Amino acid sequence: MKLTKGLLIFGLAAATSQAAISYAPVDENATDAAKKLYNFLAVNYGTHTISGVMTGDLDKGSATDVTGTVDVKAMKDLSGKNPVLVGFDFLFATGLKSDDSWYQTYTQKTITLAKDLWSKGGIPAFTWHWKDPAGAVESYKPEEISFKFENAYTLSGGTFSWNTSSTEYGQLIRDIKIIAGLFKELQDAGVAAIWRPLHEASGNIKTGGVAWFWWGMNDADPCLNLYKLIYDEFMAAGVHNLVWDWNPQNADDKNWNPGNDKYDVISLDLYNASDYTSKYTSNFATLKASFGSDKIFAVSENGPIPDMSAMKKANTVWSWWMPWYDSWGDTKFISQTAPAVMKANMADPCTITLDEMPGWDKYTISTTPAADCAVAYSLDTLDTTIPVEKPELGDGWMKVTVKSPGLNATDGILIDYEVKEKQTGINSVSIKVKNPTANGVWVGLAIVTDGDGTPAWQWEMSNSNDCWLNGGDEKTCTFDMTTYTEKTVDHPMDVDRIFKYTLLISTEGWYGDLYFSEFKSNVGVISDFSSSDKIFVPGDKVENLEGIYVNNSTDAIRTFAKVSASKLSIMGKNVMLTTATTGNVSVDIFAMNGRRIATLFQGNLFAGTYAFSLADMPKGNYIVRVKEAGLTTTQPVIVK
Numbered sequence: 001m002k003l004t005k006g007l008l009i010f011g012l013a014a015a016t017s018q019a020a021i022s023y024a025p026v027d028e029n030a031t032d033a034a035k036k037l038y039n040f041l042a043v044n045y046g047t048h049t050i051s052g053v054m055t056g057d058l059d060k061g062s063a064t065d066v067t068g069t070v071d072v073k074a075m076k077d078l079s080g081k082n083p084v085l086v087g088f089d090f091l092f093a094t095g096l097k098s099d100d101s102w103y104q105t106y107t108q109k110t111i112t113l114a115k116d117l118w119s120k121g122g123i124p125a126f127t128w129h130w131k132d133p134a135g136a137v138e139s140y141k142p143e144e145i146s147f148k149f150e151n152a153y154t155l156s157g158g159t160f161s162w163n164t165s166s167t168e169y170g171q172l173i174r175d176i177k178i179i180a181g182l183f184k185e186l187q188d189a190g191v192a193a194i195w196r197p198l199h200e201a202s203g204n205i206k207t208g209g210v211a212w213f214w215w216g217m218n219d220a221d222p223c224l225n226l227y228k229l230i231y232d233e234f235m236a237a238g239v240h241n242l243v244w245d246w247n248p249q250n251a252d253d254k255n256w257n258p259g260n261d262k263y264d265v266i267s268l269d270l271y272n273a274s275d276y277t278s279k280y281t282s283n284f285a286t287l288k289a290s291f292g293s294d295k296i297f298a299v300s301e302n303g304p305i306p307d308m309s310a311m312k313k314a315n316t317v318w319s320w321w322m323p324w325y326d327s328w329g330d331t332k333f334i335s336q337t338a339p340a341v342m343k344a345n346m347a348d349p350c351t352i353t354l355d356e357m358p359g360w361d362k363y364t365i366s367t368t369p370a371a372d373c374a375v376a377y378s379l380d381t382l383d384t385t386i387p388v389e390k391p392e393l394g395d396g397w398m399k400v401t402v403k404s405p406g407l408n409a410t411d412g413i414l415i416d417y418e419v420k421e422k423q424t425g426i427n428s429v430s431i432k433v434k435n436p437t438a439n440g441v442w443v444g445l446a447i448v449t450d451g452d453g454t455p456a457w458q459w460e461m462s463n464s465n466d467c468w469l470n471g472g473d474e475k476t477c478t479f480d481m482t483t484y485t486e487k488t489v490d491h492p493m494d495v496d497r498i499f500k501y502t503l504l505i506s507t508e509g510w511y512g513d514l515y516f517s518e519f520k521s522n523v524g525v526i527s528d529f530s531s532s533d534k535i536f537v538p539g540d541k542v543e544n545l546e547g548i549y550v551n552n553s554t555d556a557i558r559t560f561a562k563v564s565a566s567k568l569s570i571m572g573k574n575v576m577l578t579t580a581t582t583g584n585v586s587v588d589i590f591a592m593n594g595r596r597i598a599t600l601f602q603g604n605l606f607a608g609t610y611a612f613s614l615a616d617m618p619k620g621n622y623i624v625r626v627k628e629a630g631l632t633t634t635q636p637v638i639v640k
Helices: 032-044 070-079 101-119 167-188 220-236 278-291 308-314 339-347
Strands: 052-054 085-089 123-127 153-156 159-162 193-196 242-246 265-270 296-302 398-402 413-418 428-434 441-449 459-461 474-480 483-486 489-492 498-506 512-521 524-527 545-550 567-571 574-579 583-591 596-605 608-613 620-628 631-639
Touching: 032 242, 052 070, 052 123, 070 339, 085 101, 101 123, 101 167, 153 220, 159 220, 167 193, 167 220, 220 242, 265 278, 278 296, 278 308, 308 339, 413 545, 428 441, 441 474, 459 483, 567 631, 574 583, 596 608
Parallel strands: 052 085, 085 123, 123 193, 193 242, 242 265, 265 296
Antiparallel strands: 153 159, 398 512, 398 545, 413 498, 428 474, 428 512, 441 459, 441 498, 483 489, 512 524, 567 574, 574 608, 583 596, 583 620, 620 631
């Protein structure tokens, strides 16, 4: 039940039918706290959504007050309110280095903060990025670990059994017991939590790719049996303070289902839903078609949130949502929701925030759905532009402005930095880049040698090609300076003969401002961009370059343009394009240096979804560009 102005709300049946939803968790021995937590989800399901956020960095901010952690504070700063649900990760609790003091401290902080959250009436939610059970590497990626999952079981003729005497099975059990012990600590303190083991298991398997995590690398049967093993081991260990959340990668992953008696909630991780609407409503419908209506549906990870006014209109009200953190990495997921959208949702009577929680000591079990609520706004009345933080003016930033109508279709724009003194001992170079525009852009790095050797004045481009920035991204791009490729042959880079560095700004159709900072090599700072004689100058390709400025430009960074309803994505070896309107469309492939190398389609398309094959493309890194009705959309793709 949602607490509003000090009163527990009761009322008529919820907007989304709850007829098949149980009011008790699947664990028959659930603690009183777990029963209350699940019941709260159940009675509010269909009418109200619980606000949430994921945590990353726990070194900054408070280690004991959950509202003082950096990501919860970021939510409060953006929305004006604290979320109910806070996500934590056991990623440092097992695996290599898990006994090190920092790792142990991080894990204990999650327990301390979960207890504090519960005492405030909130909901802890736990994920487990389960690192290599063999303990050889700090990774959970199938291609990097040494753990041989296939040795832990036998699968023959459709019959699965665990090889209980194997080393690998023992490693699984050891790690599972460690996590069970952490939940027992919470249980002993009277705390319940949502538990999401083996998340996103199938990865890209459905579209011809690979699993992202080792627990999905051998397909569905081993994974779903591992989920059952975790459940059974927790029951045997007396862990009964959990709401179990099964988190398939796709809304129709029927073969990966561990069984309805092993989970209370089905959740999805949904990113890049920049319209706050269509991805959420369509996936809700697919979940319902695939798994029926007897489980609660939730969004366990997201960037832009699902909008309450849109969910109400579509009758697809998710139980909760949880933006991933801002604190670690270059991508700021909390900040992917426009302030007006976040504030409207968090202030709405249909979204539950921490200040509205009744407190678990006051909560009583109910079988009466929460009364329906009326949304107080409409999404189309909100400002959905996303302001981008302006770099601090003063020493340390360089601004590059590319004018409309966009970059040169052949090579992009080159800007040069002539070194002031000889470079020695360099094997990598990095630069921080901020892209405040709405569209993606690629940045590459090359050197020009000093002309004193053989060959003279050699152009040598770094083979590092992953400096792609989506709209709004800020990242530090690192370029390997040991090897360049010429006519398919690799050569050592002549870093002892560097005359100038050249940045290549590429992706046809892109224009706007880029900001650069912290240009340095592995041996020291190359330029601090503190004055006009320490910044880049125009290179050979300047057709669409408006200017390079030292950081004290007074021009404000532009905000995002409103996002088009058209969608571009890569699924396996196919370019998937959803067009919002009927019209002329071209789909082209460019090399990473901006040169067009193939056209997949050019002509008229009706509104709808289309697939264009990349099967004939050689292996490599490319940029897909779609142009339609004056709109240009780009996305990087790796063809394997």
